[in-house]
Amino acid sequence: MESKKSSLASSTPNISPSASGLTQCQGFWIPSRIAPISSIISFQKYFQALDEDIIVASKPKAGTTWLKALVFTIVNRHFYTLSNTPLNSANPRHLISHFEVNIYRESPNPDLSNIPSPRLFATHLPYPMLADSIKRSYCRIVYITRNPFDIVVSFWHFLRGVHNLPDWSVEDCLEMFCRGEEGYGPFWDHALGYWNMSLEKPSNVLFLRYEEMKEDPVAQTKKLAEFLGFPFSMEEEKTGVVNQIVDFCSFNNLKDLEVNKTGKMAEIILHSNKLYFRSGKVGDYVNYLTPTAVERFNNILEEKLSGSSLTFK
Numbered sequence: 001m002e003s004k005k006s007s008l009a010s011s012t013p014n015i016s017p018s019a020s021g022l023t024q025c026q027g028f029w030i031p032s033r034i035a036p037i038s039s040i041i042s043f044q045k046y047f048q049a050l051d052e053d054i055i056v057a058s059k060p061k062a063g064t065t066w067l068k069a070l071v072f073t074i075v076n077r078h079f080y081t082l083s084n085t086p087l088n089s090a091n092p093r094h095l096i097s098h099f100e101v102n103i104y105r106e107s108p109n110p111d112l113s114n115i116p117s118p119r120l121f122a123t124h125l126p127y128p129m130l131a132d133s134i135k136r137s138y139c140r141i142v143y144i145t146r147n148p149f150d151i152v153v154s155f156w157h158f159l160r161g162v163h164n165l166p167d168w169s170v171e172d173c174l175e176m177f178c179r180g181e182e183g184y185g186p187f188w189d190h191a192l193g194y195w196n197m198s199l200e201k202p203s204n205v206l207f208l209r210y211e212e213m214k215e216d217p218v219a220q221t222k223k224l225a226e227f228l229g230f231p232f233s234m235e236e237e238k239t240g241v242v243n244q245i246v247d248f249c250s251f252n253n254l255k256d257l258e259v260n261k262t263g264k265m266a267e268i269i270l271h272s273n274k275l276y277f278r279s280g281k282v283g284d285y286v287n288y289l290t291p292t293a294v295e296r297f298n299n300i301l302e303e304k305l306s307g308s309s310l311t312f313k
């Protein structure tokens with residue numbers, strides 16, 4: 001059963017109509033204007049996973065754009081050089097489409113059989129909402145997550161930018177996360193679904209953390225390539241291919257590409273690609289959230305994650 005949360009519902013007094021519009025579906029809050037429930041149902045019903053498929057999974061603002069750039073570059077490195085890769089003229093989001101936002105929104109039962117192998121897909125959906133065919137197959141899922149406080153702040157900036165909400169406060173945004181009523185939330189259930197699967201099926205689900213990628217992008221990129229079945233050869237390592245890919249996909253490089261400085265994205269609302277590249281830092285939340293607010297969310301997270309081995313620094 002779905003229940004629609006009215007943008008004027010009294011339990012969300014401070015959230016502007018443009019920032020809410022969430023629909024509860026299968027235990028999660030779905031931003032159904034951008035990811036219609038009908039598209040999700042079609043995806044669950046019709047998508048036939050292949051063992052070679054690669055799926056980039058994340059919650060918004062966890063580092064999806066970065067991970068898409070890395071996955072695309074690693075998998076296609078024998079087809080494109082870094083000077084002629086499509087990433088020079090397209091935002092990573094355009095090169096790996098989301099099931100719920102793009103593919104099954106455009107058509108309820110699209111023909112995906114012509115896509116060259118490995119097919120690259122993306123999703124913000126939580127693990128329990130993935131098509132059963134994915135869960136039955138041997139396809140690879142790479143999940144990226146991030147310190148939830150940075151996600152809150154990044155999400156707040158992003159939504160304010162997309163919907164032009166100057167009055168929407170970061171405290172209101174944090175409240176949504178504390179209630180678990182943010183897009184694709186609750187955060188803890190989203191992360192736990194992929195975390196548990198990464199423990200259960202480590203060759204099918206890789207769990208990455210934004211902070212670890214920032215700390216050691218070369219090691220994490222090698223780990224990613226290995227997991228994807230596209231490991232770097234000794235020769236590639238010796239000739240600096242890994243470092244070149246890491247540098248190309250870095251925040252500073254992608255942010256400065258013309259397409260990401262001036263390009264636009266037409267997903268529901270026309271918005272600038274540059275909104276996907278804000279500061280790219282770890283721990284920026286301290287500049288926005290009070291210690292009291294952090295403690296409140298932290299207590300909720302500790303309770304929700306207790307009994308699991310998943311922790312956030």
Ligand code: A3P
Pocket residue numbers: 058059060061062063064065066150153154155157249250251252254276277278279280281284
């Ligand atoms: P900030 O708002 O904290 O800067 P997503 O791609 O999931 O929407 O996440 C966007 C966040 O990732 C933004 O965080 C953005 O700046 C950051 N980001 C985008 N590209 C990045 C890259 N190549 N390296 C590191 N961070 C990146």
